[in-house]
Amino acid sequence: MYRKMVTLQVMDTIFYDAQRQGRISFYVTTIGEEAINIGSAAALNATDVVFSQYREPGVLMWRGFTLQQFANQCYGNEYDLGKGRQMPVHYGSNELNYLTVSSPIATQVPQAVGAAYGLKMDKKDACAVTYFGDGGTSEGDFHAGMNFAAVLGAPVLFICRNNGWAISTPTSEQFRSDGVAIKGQAYGVRSIRVDGNDALAVYFAVKNARKMAVEEFRPILIEALTYRVGHHSTSDDSSKYRSVDEIEYWRTRRDPVARLRMFLQSNRWWDDENEDLLRQDLRTQMMSVLHNAESKKKPGLSNLFEDVYDVIPQNLKEQEQETQAIVGKYPKDYPSDVPLD
Amino acid sequence: MRAAAEKGHTSAASLPGIPRASKLITSAVAAKSEATTSSPSTKPGHEVLLFEALQEGLEEEMEKDPRVCVMGEDVGHYGGSYKVTKGLAEKFGDLRVLDTPIAENSFTGMAIGAAMTGLRPIVEGMNMGFLLLAYNQISNNCGMLHYTSGGQFTIPIVIRGPGGVGRQLGAEHSQRLESYFQSVPGLQMVACSTPYNAKGLMKAAIRSENPVILYEHVLLYNLKERIPDEDYTCCLEKAELVRPGKDVTILTYSRMRHHVLQAAKTLINNGYDPEIIDIISLKPFDLYTIGNSIKKTHRVLIVEECMRTGGIGASLRSSIIDNFWDYLDAPIMCLSSQDVPTPYAGPLEDATVVQPPQIVKAVEQLCQ
Numbered sequence: 286m287y288r289k290m291v292t293l294q295v296m297d298t299i300f301y302d303a304q305r306q307g308r309i310s311f312y313v314t315t316i317g318e319e320a321i322n323i324g325s326a327a328a329l330n331a332t333d334v335v336f337s338q339y340r341e342p343g344v345l346m347w348r349g350f351t352l353q354q355f356a357n358q359c360y361g362n363e364y365d366l367g368k369g370r371q372m373p374v375h376y377g378s379n380e381l382n383y384l385t386v387s388s389p390i391a392t393q394v395p396q397a398v399g400a401a402y403g404l405k406m407d408k409k410d411a412c413a414v415t416y417f418g419d420g421g422t423s424e425g426d427f428h429a430g431m432n433f434a435a436v437l438g439a440p441v442l443f444i445c446r447n448n449g450w451a452i453s454t455p456t457s458e459q460f461r462s463d464g465v466a467i468k469g470q471a472y473g474v475r476s477i478r479v480d481g482n483d484a485l486a487v488y489f490a491v492k493n494a495r496k497m498a499v500e501e502f503r504p505i506l507i508e509a510l511t512y513r514v515g516h517h518s519t520s521d522d523s524s525k526y527r528s529v530d531e532i533e534y535w536r537t538r539r540d541p542v543a544r545l546r547m548f549l550q551s552n553r554w555w556d557d558e559n560e561d562l563l564r565q566d567l568r569t570q571m572m573s574v575l576h577n578a579e580s581k582k583k584p585g586l587s588n589l590f591e592d593v594y595d596v597i598p599q600n601l602k603e604q605e606q607e608t609q610a611i612v613g614k615y616p617k618d619y620p621s622d623v624p625l626d
Numbered sequence: 627m628r629a630a631a632e633k634g635h636t637s638a639a640s641l642p643g644i645p646r647a648s649k650l651i652t653s654a655v656a657a658k659s660e661a662t663t664s665s666p667s668t669k670p671g672h673e674v675l676l677f678e679a680l681q682e683g684l685e686e687e688m689e690k691d692p693r694v695c696v697m698g699e700d701v702g703h704y705g706g707s708y709k710v711t712k713g714l715a716e717k718f719g720d721l722r723v724l725d726t727p728i729a730e731n732s733f734t735g736m737a738i739g740a741a742m743t744g745l746r747p748i749v750e751g752m753n754m755g756f757l758l759l760a761y762n763q764i765s766n767n768c769g770m771l772h773y774t775s776g777g778q779f780t781i782p783i784v785i786r787g788p789g790g791v792g793r794q795l796g797a798e799h800s801q802r803l804e805s806y807f808q809s810v811p812g813l814q815m816v817a818c819s820t821p822y823n824a825k826g827l828m829k830a831a832i833r834s835e836n837p838v839i840l841y842e843h844v845l846l847y848n849l850k851e852r853i854p855d856e857d858y859t860c861c862l863e864k865a866e867l868v869r870p871g872k873d874v875t876i877l878t879y880s881r882m883r884h885h886v887l888q889a890a891k892t893l894i895n896n897g898y899d900p901e902i903i904d905i906i907s908l909k910p911f912d913l914y915t916i917g918n919s920i921k922k923t924h925r926v927l928i929v930e931e932c933m934r935t936g937g938i939g940a941s942l943r944s945s946i947i948d949n950f951w952d953y954l955d956a957p958i959m960c961l962s963s964q965d966v967p968t969p970y971a972g973p974l975e976d977a978t979v980v981q982p983p984q985i986v987k988a989v990e991q992l993c994q
Binding site for chain 1: 695721722724726727729731732733734735736737738739740741742743744745747762763766767770771772773774775776777778779780811812814834835836863910911913914
């Protein structure tokens with residue numbers, strides 16, 4: 286678990302810098318929330334279906350998504366599973382039961398309930414899991430999703446990363462309730478509030494919640510308290526609305542990765558030398574992975590028109606031909622690394 | 627004047643691939659019918675009302691495939707507001723015919739999530755207008771996730787419900803959602819207009835791997851027709867040639883088909899020979915059938931219930947101009963509703979819907 290948390294932290298740091306250097310167009314970091322990501326992922330089964338918001342790549346990482354795959358998606362190259370169609374960090378993997386990220390907030394919440402409904406009908410030993418932030422709990426979809434899961438008795442885990450900020454909106458301006466856990470109570474959903482920066486606490490909370498959800502056919506709400514150390518995304522500069530001191534405090538004194546490290550080191554299961562080696566190795570891997578992804582071709586033009594429907598209809602075929610003709614005729618006005626087919 | 631044409635029957639045998647002829651309905655809204663179950667039939671098939679045809683299609687698909695399920699408000703023991711899901715909850719259980727709380731965006735989202743993980747849900751909007759609340763899920767997720775996931779996840783969902791202008795239901799309950807949804811990429815849209823195509827389209831939509839919106843009309847649920855006993859589906863992308871002709875191509879769908887047929891009686895009496903096509907597929911358009919007709923008649927009249935601005939007619943006009951400009955002898959005429967919310971008062975409401983006399987006048991104008 287610790288290694289994955291470090292990997293996530295290093296990946297975020299390096300990919301964020303890559304965006305700043307203009308190598309990728311956009312990125313969203315998970316700094317400060319590594320414990321929630323990895324702790325919860327470790328407590329789930331591989332067959333549990335995950336519906337995430339966009340700040341949970343650690344869950345995908347835990348399940349086996351490789352660093353190269355992350356990079357490929359951010360670059361939108363021909364190896365991207367999403368075929369270059371989504372923004373960076375909108376990962377998705379059918380194989381790993383992680384549904385493709387969709388930007389609008391909280392739309393994944395009722396979808397998770399729907400998946401749980403299917404699991405219940407099929408009597409599978411699996412649950413649906415959905416992640417969202419404090420801001421997401423204001424969306425209508427959250428309320429309806431929770432209500433419905435309770436009424437239906439759907440085996441779904443609602444994991445809220447209460448990180449204090451929704452872009453520039455602090456939780457004090459997001460809701461006046463006593464956090465998020467109480468919202469679950471209002472819907473008749475068993476809720477728990479957890480220290481989101483304590484990886485082991487998150488692990489045990491999710492493990493127990495999952496058991497309850499699957500065995501008793503009930504939804505569970507987990508509010509994990511944490512702090513969004515990074516900016517909302519690379520399009521944001523959070524020093525504009527919060528003090529740098531506050532950010533530094535959480536980054537250095539309340540870092541979930543460092544916390545677990547101290548625990549491991551105090552038990553002599555880890556030491557500084559391991560740490561340095563790990564970080565060094567990861568950095569090297571990361572750089573090579575980025576370089577690889579950068580050098581790959583982008584998906585061909587036909588990918589613009591495929592998968593809109595299961596079989597490409599006539600009107601789209603015509604539009605594809607038109608587009609190919611135009612790009613073929615004025616190649617200088619179009620990027621050179623996009624193949625025409 | 628062709629004697630057979632006066633009756634409005636088309637001969638199915640002479641038109642390859644065309645479904646059986648539908649009986650001419652003399653009023654756009656059928657009156658409540660007598661019991662149909664006990665009629666001894668000398669003809670093959672059985673008589674049903676349109677809502678029963680939908681129910682049959684739904685039931686047959688649910689029997690065939692255990693992954694098919696229904697979600698919506700009051701679809702369970704209540705049987706649905708228009709009785710399309712009558713009897714299904716008793717037969718298949720409360721889980722497969724799910725009564726949802728009043729949260730359209732939520733249960734549409736649920737259906738999308740369920741579809742992505744292996745089920746084949748049918749979402750019923752109690753009235754199509756309420757699906758505006760589900761617009762976020764339908765446009766941002768339903769239409770898009772197959773594409774943005776790189777083809778990894780499919781969404782074989784059917785969204786259906788009654789829309790269109792009814793009998794004084796007020797503006798919010800008289801919406802033409804096909805206008806608003808037609809732009810969303812990744813969706814397929816079909817509109818049923820007879821019991822035959824209602825059942826066929828319902829079954830085809832359920833079997834399709836794409837998200838399909840099936841538009842029903844509030845006033846057509848009690849239409850009666852004899853439909854085949856055997857299993858059949860209608861092609862989702864194919865228009866229906868209702869009446870062949872040579873003077874003008876009239877393109878229409880849903881309830882307006884019946885207004886056109888009414889107008890056709892007058893037109894035929896006055897010596898015109900209209901070719902009437904029920905476009906069925908609102909997205910994508912069946913330009914093959916439509917084009918063949920235009921190449922024959924060279925004049926087009928579109929009759930729709932959508933509003934003038936941004937409706938199906940507007941898009942259809944544009945498609946026809948793009949593809950068949952050279953075959954047109956006259957500008958394309960389009961009869962639509964005005965750009966106003968549908969009023970409650972009866973006479974005002976009637977004035978916003980295209981009526982048969984308008985259609986007659988338009989054809990006369992086109993054919994001058």
